[in-house]
Amino acid sequence: MSNLMTDDYRTKYTLETFSFLPDFNADEIYDQIVYIINQGWTPALEHEVPEKASRHYWGMWKLPFFGMRDPNLVLQEIEACRQAYPDHLIRVIGYDNYTQCQGHNFVVYRPRGM
Secondary structure (H helix, E strand, O other): OHHHHHHHOOOOOOOOHHHHOOOOOHHHHHHHHHHHHHOOOEEEEEEEOHHHOOOOOOEEEOOOOOOOOOHHHHHHHHHHHHHHOOOOEEEEEEEEOOOOEEEEEEEEEOOOOO
């Protein structure tokens, strides 16, 4: 009976709100980055190995991209981070300077099998 229960109630490993949706395609990722920029928020990237992703803070890729208004530059940084850490999860964050908190974040890259 326990096997039947586990098979019926399997869920996807989730890390943020969008984890419950299908993975974003390139255009949807671009649109989310544009949204962050249009809100006046500061884009940033974080990365972590999947095994530790829910246990502590993720490492930051460089500093937040203060003043960056070009979504293509954010995409270039995502690719550079992915090349440097191909086995890590990568997420995009939008920091709100006014409220001093994250206004938005979503996982943009998952290693194979994740």
